[in-house]
Amino acid sequence: MAALLDVRNLSLATAGARLIHDLSFAIAPGERFGLIGESGSGKSLTALAATGLLPRAIAAEGRITLAGTEVIGAPERRLAGLRGAAVATVFQEPLTALNPLMPLGRQIAGPVRRRLRREGRTPTRAAVAEEVRALLDQVRLPEPERLLDAYPHEVSGGQRQRVAIAMALACRPQLLIADEPTTALDVTTQAEIVALIRALVAEQNIALLFISHDLPVVGQLTERVMVIRHGRAVETGPAAEVLSRPREAYTQDLVAAARRFDKALEGRG
C-alpha cells in the first residue's frame, strides 16, 4: 500500500543554519507514527514542512509526498486543497490556536462548512449545526449549549484542546498531526486527551503523526516511532521495541530518564 505521507531525504535550512538533516520516514494509511525528540530538535518544523507551511525564511530540500501530491515547491492553491482533506493539525497550546474573538461553535463550523462543500453538499445552517453538535459529542464535550457560544478564554485548557481536536476532525482528514497536544495540559487532562485521540483515530481509521517528548505518551499511542536529535534521525522502529530495548545511546538515555522520573513519582506517592 502506498504511504499516505512519505518524507524522503528532507533537509531544512535557514540562511545561517541547517535545522533538519536528511530525514526520511513514511506513514501508511491508518498507521500511528510517533516523532520523539527534545525541544528544538526540529519535530514541529518537520510537521509544518509536511503541510507546506514553512516560514518563507526556511528552505526545504528533498521530497515530501502527501496523499500522492508533492508538497515541496507546490503552488499555494494546490496545497490549500490538500490541507483539511488530507491532513489536519492539533497544536500544542490550544489557547493561542483558537481565535480569541470568535465563539467556539462558529470556529468549529468553519472547517465543517468547507468539508461539506468539498463533499459536494450544500452547507445549510441546519446541516452545519448538526455536524458541529455531532463533533462536540465525539470529543466528549459536556454542556454543548454553553460551549457553542463561549469564547476560548471562558473554558478550561482541556476543553479548548477538545475543541481544537473537534476542528481537526471536522475536516475528516486522512492524517492527523498532533504537535505536542498534551504538553500545555495538566497530567489528568493529558491522560484524557491521549485516550480521546487514541479512540478517535481508531474509530475513524485516521493515520496519526504524534509529536512529543513524552515517551510514555508516545508509547501508549503509536505503533512505530522515530527519535530525532539536532535535526537527525537517531533511531527508528516499532514503538514497543525502541522504547523497551533502545539500541542507540541517546534513546537509552531518554528511556532511562523517563524511568527515573516515573520512579521518583512513585517514590513520592
Added chain:
Amino acid sequence: MTAQEPEARRLPRARRRAPAHWLGLVLVGVIVAAGLVSFVWTPYALSDMAGGRLAPPSAAHWAGTDRLGRDVFTQLMIGARIALVVGCGAVAIGGAIGIAVGVLAAFATRFADDALAAVFDILIAFPTLLIAMLVVAAREEASLGTAILALGIGLSPIVGRVTRILTKRVLSKDYITAARVSGTGWPAIVLWHILPNIAPFLGVNLALQFGLAVMAEASLSYLGLGTPPPNASWGRMLQEAQGTVYTAPWGALLPGLALFSLVIGVNLLADALRDRFDPAGRDS
C-alpha cells in the same frame, strides 16, 4: 488580589471607566442631535442677519450673534452637521484605503511589504493637513466633497501603517496557522480571523483619526479651503470671530468648545467600544 489594593483596582476595567464612557456618549450624543435637528429646524435661517451685530447671548439669540448679525447658535448647529459629515466621510475613505493597503502590505512579499511600509512612513511625515491642502489645491475649488476626499486621503497612510502592523501581529498567531492547516482560504482568513482581531485596536485608532479629521476640517475652513460660505463650519466661525474675540468672546469660545467636545467625546466612546467588544479584556 490582596485586600490592600485600592477599590478601583479590583473593578473590571470597563466598569472602572464607566463615568468617562458616559461622558463621551453625552458629548457625542448632544452634537449628533444638534446636527440632526439642524436638517429640520434651526432657530434662524443661516443667512438671516436680523439680529444686532455682536449681540451677547440672550433669550432671542442663545449664543449671541456674529459681526454680520447672524445667529451663532444656528451656525453652531449647522457646523455640527458639517463636522460629523466630514469626520465620518474622511474616516470612511481613509479607513477603506488604509485597511485595504495595510492588509495587502502585511501579506505581500518581503520587498513589496518594505516598499509599502516606506511609502506609509514618507506620507505620514507630511502633515495630514498639508496633504489635504495639496488635494484641495489640485481640485481647484473648495467644497465639502473635496474636503472629505482630501482628508480621507491624508488619513489613509496612518490607518494603513497601523493596519499593517496589527495584521502582521495576528498573522504570527497559532490560530492563523491552524486555520491555514485546515484549508481555510486567504479571503476567509482575512474576514473571519484578521479583521475581527484587529478591529478593537483599529477602532480606537479610527476614532483618533475622526478627531484629527474634524480638527483638520476646521483648519481647512479657517484657511478658507473647507466648506464654502454660506454654510457654517466651526473652523470658519473661529476665523471670523478672531477679530472680535475681546469684544464678543462667545463667537470664538463656543465653536472652540464644540470642536473640543466632539473630539474628546469620540475618543472616550472609542475606549468604551473597545472595552465592550474585546471579550478577552472584558473580565480582566
